[in-house]
Amino acid sequence: MRYFLEVAYDGTRFHGWQLQPNALTVQEVLDDCLRRVFRLTQVETVGSGRTDTGVHASQQWVHVDLPQAYYPEEIQHRLNRILPPDISVGQVLPVGPEAHTRFDATSRAYEYCITLEKNPFLVRHAYYLSRKPDVALMNEAAQVLLQLEDFTTFSKVKGDTKHYRCAITQAFWQENGPQLVFTIKANRFLRGMVRLVVGTLLDVGKGKLTVAQFRHLIERQDRSLASGAAPAQGLFLHRVEYPENYFAQQRVLFEEVLAAQVRTEEPSS
Structure with a gap:
């Protein structure tokens, strides 16, 4: 199930947003917390944009695929409990499987x-x-x-x-x-x-x-x-902006995927 996470961070101690070898980045820390919280072996987050070393973000959207559906408040709470003080997660929004934080941004x-x-x-x-x-x-x-x-x-x-x-x-x-x-x-x-x-x-x-x-x-x-x-x-x-009514439409697509998943898990009579 795909979610958009609204992430804010103080970029002072990070070498930018994007993963890179031998340097601490915001994406690395967030991915590590996602693996720990949801007991995943692999995580692939995608940000709406890149920020360079020392640059901050008051709104960076990130999408991530989780193996099952969670309440958005639960995702937010569990991540904020273990993220360092200079990174936080705000809104968590369920979206359809094709939603993309970078390519869909206007x-x-x-x-x-x-x-x-x-x-x-x-x-x-x-x-x-x-x-x-x-x-x-x-x-x-x-x-x-x-x-x-x-x-x-x-x-x-x-x-x-x-x-x-x-x-x-x-x-x-x-x-x-x-x-x-x-x-x-x-x-x-x-x-x-x-x-x-x-x-x-x-x-x-x-x-x-x-x-x-x-x-x-x-x-x-x-x-x-x-x-x-x-x-x-x-x-x-x-700020990162998306088309009008984008998140309402994505919520509908998310719920369709969730309903289809529930039907496949129901035992046959």
Whole structure:
């Protein structure tokens, strides 16, 4: 039976979401807890997206197949009992056997947090800037992102991406007292893209680039023109969205599979 798990984590001590050899990842810890809780020999979780080393998630959807049906509250409770303090499971939703957290998602949104005051309680969750950048200019430049679709400039050189087109639907900065928050939403993102976008927008805000130059470097599709990536600790995978009524429809499919399973287990008369 397939379930979607809503997972949140502080990425500080992890080498990203995805399994990799000789490095601690969020997926590794979650998979290990699933094996222990449900006494499984093998688990294959699939995340809605990847996060890099040190990046956080306030909403990462993960799907997993379990050998039988469980109450969602039971799955949530049993996992949260043994997960470490920096990982938690929120909603648990039953879905059909073909549901896919990554391929079925329609959009993803990231937030990047900056603090303009030195705050020891934000060290792991915000990037500290001692001088305020020009937020109005950064917002003007951010609107350029909505007008373009090829973001080769903001892609990692050694990536395995087949194409560099992304449909960005939101990109804006907000001020909240001594904090600045950048929100960006798109159908897909290139690996490392958001931190490169933030780093380059900050150069606009610091007067190192004009808005026209920001547009030009994207249109050039040249990776060497992007500024340095903003530090990982300020970045959060904030929200992953699915089609309207997606989970209600998936619940129906789940119940159909469950009913079919019950019928096959009934003794014949």
